[in-house]
Amino acid sequence: MLIYNTLTRRKEEFKPLNPPNVxxxxxxxxxxDYFHIGNSRSFIMSDIVRRYLEYKGYKVKFVMNLTxxxxxxxxxxxxxxxxxxxxSQFYIDAFFxxxxxxxxxxxxxxxxxxxxxxxxxxxxxxxERKGIAxxxxxxxxxxxxxxxxxxxxxxxxxxxxEAGARVEVNEQKNSPLDFSLWKKAKPxxxxxxxxxxxxxxxxxxxxxxxxxxxxxxxxxxxxxxNDLIFPHHENExxxxxxxxxxxxxxxxxxxxxxxxxxxKMSKSLGNFFTARDVLARHSAEAVRLFFSQTHYGGPxxxxxxxxxxxxKGVDKIINLAERFEESxxxxxxxGIQPEFALKNxxxxxxxxxxxxxxxxxxxxxxxxxVRAANKVIDENPNLTKSFLLxxxxxxxxxxxxxxxxxxxxxxxxxxxxxLDIDAINKMLEEREAxxxxxxxxxxxxxxxxxxxxxxxxxxxxxxxxxxRK
RNA sequence: GGCGCUGUACCCAAGUGGCUUAAGGGGAAGCUCUGCAAAAGCUUUAUUCGUCGGUUCGAAUCCGACCGGCGCCUCCA
Numbered sequence: 084m085l086i087y088n089t090l091t092r093r094k095e096e097f098k099p100l101n102p103p104n105v106x107x108x109x110x111x112x113x114x115x116d117y118f119h120i121g122n123s124r125s126f127i128m129s130d131i132v133r134r135y136l137e138y139k140g141y142k143v144k145f146v147m148n149l150t151x152x153x154x155x156x157x158x159x160x161x162x163x164x165x166x167x168x169x170x171s172q173f174y175i176d177a178f179f180x181x182x183x184x185x186x187x188x189x190x191x192x193x194x195x196x197x198x199x200x201x202x203x204x205x206x207x208x209x210x211e212r213k214g215i216a217x218x219x220x221x222x223x224x225x226x227x228x229x230x231x232x233x234x235x236x237x238x239x240x241x242x243x244x245e246a247g248a249r250v251e252v253n254e255q256k257n258s259p260l261d262f263s264l265w266k267k268a269k270p271x272x273x274x275x276x277x278x279x280x281x282x283x284x285x286x287x288x289x290x291x292x293x294x295x296x297x298x299x300x301x302x303x304x305x306x307x308x309n310d311l312i313f314p315h316h317e318n319e320x321x322x323x324x325x326x327x328x329x330x331x332x333x334x335x336x337x338x339x340x341x342x343x344x345x346x347k348m349s350k351s352l353g354n355f356f357t358a359r360d361v362l363a364r365h366s367a368e369a370v371r372l373f374f375s376q377t378h379y380g381g382p383x384x385x386x387x388x389x390x391x392x393x394x395k396g397v398d399k400i401i402n403l404a405e406r407f408e409e410s411x412x413x414x415x416x417x418g419i420q421p422e423f424a425l426k427n428x429x430x431x432x433x434x435x436x437x438x439x440x441x442x443x444x445x446x447x448x449x450x451x452x453v454r455a456a457n458k459v460i461d462e463n464p465n466l467t468k469s470f471l472l473x474x475x476x477x478x479x480x481x482x483x484x485x486x487x488x489x490x491x492x493x494x495x496x497x498x499x500x501x502l503d504i505d506a507i508n509k510m511l512e513e514r515e516a517x518x519x520x521x522x523x524x525x526x527x528x529x530x531x532x533x534x535x536x537x538x539x540x541x542x543x544x545x546x547x548x549x550x551r552k
Numbered sequence: 553g554g555c556g557c558u559g560u561a562c563c564c565a566a567g568u569g570g571c572u573u574a575a576g577g578g579g580a581a582g583c584u585c586u587g588c589a590a591a592a593g594c595u596u597u598a599u600u601c602g603u604c605g606g607u608u609c610g611a612a613u614c615c616g617a618c619c620g621g622c623g624c625c626u627c628c629a
Contacts, residue, residue: 092556110629118629125629154627234555237624243554244625286627308629309557315628338629339557345621349628376577377565382558382622389564392578399577402591435566443566447576457592461585523587530589541590548591 084437089335099303104142106298110307111147114174115155119355121341121348125308128338128379130187134485146297147190167273181358186367186487194293200275202292203284207264209326219255221267221280227260230321237313287318305332339381369394372488375442400489403453407475418465428452
């Protein structure tokens with residue numbers, strides 16, 4: 084399978100270090116606020132990458148960091164007159180709630196920055212010993228010129244960056260490009276003891292330290308949003324490879340932005356919706372299908388209309404899933420087992436996903452399957468149970484397990500929770516009777532009543548069925 | 553200024569040299585089924601891929617120029 088590697092700007096054959104094991108590190112949230120729907124794109128797409136690797140038989144160890152010490156957290160804690168810890172814990176809880184609602188699978192481990200200060204100090208000390216880091220009165224900086232490969236990920240050259248001159252001027256730094264490894268404590272800030280005095284770690288150092296500690300010196304995949312390429316990931320490479328001679332990351336993956344009216348959605352521009360706001364209006368499945376319908380690397384515009392269209396697509400898949408559930412319940416092994424190119428659908432799905440996770444084409448394969456499956460059910464009233472189960476399994480393995488755009492367990496729950504099935508069946512029988520007497524007025528009245536209960540009635544050759552609106 | 557992404561139907565979007573005289577979803581229109589609906593199926597909806605040139609037997613796909621949109625270079629998924 085091929086993965087586009089930001090480092091080489093090419094699609095490369097994916098060869099993990101120790102197959103079938105795969106190590107994957109994803110840059111997680113800074114927990115100073117609820118995350119927005121743009122952030123969700125990275126979380127969901129990395130989730131899909133991880134799920135597909137598992138589909139392929141890899142054993143993935145997936146680690147996502149939680150940045151729980153950072154300027155914005157400190158600022159908020161001062162504003163609210165509480166501790167940084169209280170702020171970060173509040174938003175960590177919120178993060179897990181939202182991630183669960185988005186049906187993003189939990190990482191194997193969520194290391195917190197504040198639990199790894201010791202490891203970060205060690206790493207900074209190593210850099211200092213090697214003459215790469217320098218201490219200026221309690222602030223420690225990374226000397227960018229001491230690392231030959233600086234700029235290799237983002238394609239930047241040190242000279243040009245300096246010419247750019249948008250870098251903040253800090254008299255203490257040797258060069259404006261040098262970045263903070265350790266920040267000297269200011270009054271009222273949380274701090275830790277270190278060889279350089281009280282202070283707190285810089286932002287970039289945490290990922291180097293935690294990735295190495297939990298996944299080893301070389302990680303197979305390191306992922307994050309496009310905006311992390313520079314400086315964050317560039318600096319991670321400088322830190323980790325400055326200390327360890329071996330390669331820090333084999334495959335760098337970066338996710339495109341979610342835009343609003345062609346502008347990047349971001350907190351600073353104020354043009355964002357939180358994930359929880361969006362999930363109040365749309366299903367997680369619609370959000371996931373919406374993201375899956377475009378390639379992970381490019382930009383994508385967000386709007387409620389687009390999510391509504393995605394929901395229509397989800398409904399189409401759900402409809403088929405419900406047909407499966409109903410027909411499987413009724414079916415046995417006395418029936419027809421027609422020709423069906425199931426193997427081709429699997430092959431197609433894998434071929435396109437193997438090509439750098441081409442989820443839009445994978446979605447297309449699923450919709451092709453939906454049409455073909457509907458057709459075979461239409462044309463054959465008595466299919467065998469095993470045949471139907473095989474078809475259902477395709478949806479379960481692709482649409483559910485990999486893309487997460489449908490969930491069979493939710494279907495059953497939706498149908499059977501908080502509904503008086505007996506009463507509904509009784510109303511349906513009355514309606515059938517009315518229909519037989521051609522008392523359509525009464526039949527429609529009953530249907531309207533069921534509509535008011537939130538049910539959609541569908542007549543079919545085998546009798547009426549119902550589903551939730 | 554440097555680096556990178558991007559322009560395909562009414563909307564979203566895949567495809568990066570012949571398998572595609574362009575997938576899939578939404579929308580729209582017609583038909584089948586239906587008491588009517590709904591669902592599903594079938595059919596139709598880009599001779600054309602920002603513009604202009606070039607390379608090639610052959611280009612949406614390669615090259616050049618131009619026009620337009622966006623991002624990073626500062627915290628940001």
